[in-house]
Amino acid sequence: MKLLTKAHAALVEQAIRSAQAAGELPAFDIPAIEIRPPKRSDQGDYAAAVALQLAKPAGMNPFDLAAVIAKHLPPAEFISGVEVVKPGFINFSLDVSWLRTQVETIIAEGEKLFQLDLGAGKRAQVEFVSANPTGPLHVGRSRGAMVGDTMARLLEAAGYEVEREYYFNNAGKQMHDLGNSLRIRYLEALGQPVEIPETDFYQGEYLKDFAHDLVTEKGDTLAGEDWKPFKEYAEKRMFDVIRATLQRVGIHHDIFFNENSLYESGAIWEVLEDLQTRGYVYKGTRPENNDTATGDETDEEETGKGEATWFRSTALGDAKDRVLVKSDGGPTYTLPDIAYHKNKLDRGFDLLINVLGADHGTQYKVVACGIQALGLDPSKIHVILIQLVKMLRDGKEVRMSTRRGDYDTLDDLIDQTSADVVRYMLLARSPDSHLNFDLDLAVKQSNENPVYYIQNAHVRCAGIFREAEARGLTDAGADITLLGTDELRFIRKALELGELIEISAQTFEPHRIAFYALDLATLFHPIYDNVRALHGDVPPELAKARLRFYRAAQIVFKRALTLMGMSAPERM
RNA sequence: GUCCCUGUAGCUCAGUGGAUAGAGCGCAGCCCUCCGGAGGCUGAAGCCUGAGUUCGAGUCUCAGCAGGGACGCCA
Numbered sequence: 001m002k003l004l005t006k007a008h009a010a011l012v013e014q015a016i017r018s019a020q021a022a023g024e025l026p027a028f029d030i031p032a033i034e035i036r037p038p039k040r041s042d043q044g045d046y047a048a049a050v051a052l053q054l055a056k057p058a059g060m061n062p063f064d065l066a067a068v069i070a071k072h073l074p075p076a077e078f079i080s081g082v083e084v085v086k087p088g089f090i091n092f093s094l095d096v097s098w099l100r101t102q103v104e105t106i107i108a109e110g111e112k113l114f115q116l117d118l119g120a121g122k123r124a125q126v127e128f129v130s131a132n133p134t135g136p137l138h139v140g141r142s143r144g145a146m147v148g149d150t151m152a153r154l155l156e157a158a159g160y161e162v163e164r165e166y167y168f169n170n171a172g173k174q175m176h177d178l179g180n181s182l183r184i185r186y187l188e189a190l191g192q193p194v195e196i197p198e199t200d201f202y203q204g205e206y207l208k209d210f211a212h213d214l215v216t217e218k219g220d221t222l223a224g225e226d227w228k229p230f231k232e233y234a235e236k237r238m239f240d241v242i243r244a245t246l247q248r249v250g251i252h253h254d255i256f257f258n259e260n261s262l263y264e265s266g267a268i269w270e271v272l273e274d275l276q277t278r279g280y281v282y283k284g285t286r287p288e289n290n291d292t293a294t295g296d297e298t299d300e301e302e303t304g305k306g307e308a309t310w311f312r313s314t315a316l317g318d319a320k321d322r323v324l325v326k327s328d329g330g331p332t333y334t335l336p337d338i339a340y341h342k343n344k345l346d347r348g349f350d351l352l353i354n355v356l357g358a359d360h361g362t363q364y365k366v367v368a369c370g371i372q373a374l375g376l377d378p379s380k381i382h383v384i385l386i387q388l389v390k391m392l393r394d395g396k397e398v399r400m401s402t403r404r405g406d407y408d409t410l411d412d413l414i415d416q417t418s419a420d421v422v423r424y425m426l427l428a429r430s431p432d433s434h435l436n437f438d439l440d441l442a443v444k445q446s447n448e449n450p451v452y453y454i455q456n457a458h459v460r461c462a463g464i465f466r467e468a469e470a471r472g473l474t475d476a477g478a479d480i481t482l483l484g485t486d487e488l489r490f491i492r493k494a495l496e497l498g499e500l501i502e503i504s505a506q507t508f509e510p511h512r513i514a515f516y517a518l519d520l521a522t523l524f525h526p527i528y529d530n531v532r533a534l535h536g537d538v539p540p541e542l543a544k545a546r547l548r549f550y551r552a553a554q555i556v557f558k559r560a561l562t563l564m565g566m567s568a569p570e571r572m
Numbered sequence: 573g574u575c576c577c578u579g580u581a582g583c584u585c586a587g588u589g590g591a592u593a594g595a596g597c598g599c600a601g602c603c604c605u606c607c608g609g610a611g612g613c614u615g616a617a618g619c620c621u622g623a624g625u626u627c628g629a630g631u632c633u634c635a636g637c638a639g640g641g642a643c644g645c646c647a
Binding site: 034036038039040043047049052053055056062085086087088089132169172173174175259285305306308309310319320322323324325326327328330332333337357358359360361362363365385387388390428429430431432433434435436438441448449450451452453455456459460461463464465466467468471503507511512514515518519522525526528529530532533534535550572 | 574575586587592593595613628641643
């Protein structure tokens, strides 16, 4: 389908060129022309402010400039009127007959509505969730899950071939602690006296369950083992749980990439060597440029540790140098993380998106330095940095900690509300915005949620067709010229879906679809109130045309809901 | 102390340098002879403060105030 902003912009550009050719406008470079629907309906359907921007370079007053542009505008089937207004806006009105035909276009496109070719032939990867399998997913982490998956859906709609990836760390201390925690629970389940450590111990009930299962499966044969087999068991079980939870909200990952593979392939050591060759690595007991560091106490801490391998990231603008290999010879998280991102770039994606929590902001900067230091181009990587979620209950903050075992799991939240509610609530916020998630409200208000308001629009459409079918009515052969201004108001908004997908994909802002869908529903319900299709005093031909409209409307809602990973129910 | 994010209606939040700043919830009042009530209509109510850039600032810059986060040889 046509992206109307682009179509208008092309006309304006043509008009400027032709006016310049005719000598009615002086020569100047034509900037990217921005067209957008104005806020007020009496300002046309689409508006251009180019004349205001170009007044200075053209040396004309904006109103005259706008008039000249308007004069040279070539005709277009979708435009019925052009108006030049006050300071210098050019307002376009869509042609009403053309708008009516869009009802048929929408129906023809169906589930592929506004499937764009922006990313045609390009491969994108979205990495999201990426939680270590040390416990069930909690709500805080889930925000990134919804954002990431919706981003992937929008990129698909924009034409990209998309892979969803989950990166997890199974080489570090957390997983070691997890294995050890399970080992203790296992011994406990065997009836042996155990001491529960104060620290580095995962207290969640799920480990007790795992331990009991393990006793059932293996008896006491593992009693003499160290943490390793327990870690492997816990990791596998935990992933099953996480995958099942994600499945409930319609999320699946194509690839689970584990950190271990970067050790096994030797990739991390190759990266280290490469960095070394490029002069970014040195050894020492402390960073070499320590004098610029402000913290005096850190010096004392660092003294006494052995010689570590450092990344001279300050050469690339980082605030301080970072340790790549600890004095005990083990890599820090940073080294495999750099190797991982190199690996991603090596896989030839045209676009890489990382959905990260705000607490990883600094870490990502270091990785970006690493990529740069390797002589690779970090510009293909886009980070959606998501501000943290604060959980509130009874007006008080609930601290989430997987390790302590008190957290609000995504599973619990879905149980208390629904997958659709959770998806929407975690999506409908700008990533930059801190999300205060009021658990009481989420549960209590689930009946007065925007989620239901949006879905009800789809339900209402479906209801009309159920009723129509029962009465033996159909929209076949409808005369769409009978559609009125109410219906066309909705169609105008529906036609903005294409731009919405484009902008979301370009700016990596998937939350926009959530607000668009709500706007659309807000527009729909009053129309539904006014524009009756099956009411007794509606003439049959008009009824047929309106049914046709509701068929189109249903498609638009279904598309919007699907893009958000939500269901489009037929009934409430 | 340094860096990142935020400050818009009573609350939770949208808002791509453009024209008279929006929604949901809550609040006040009203609408059920139906394909609606998880609806519809009407109303009250708002850009943290101060400078600056611009023809034009909620949006960009700087400073201040307030809140959240990050600054580890953890991941």
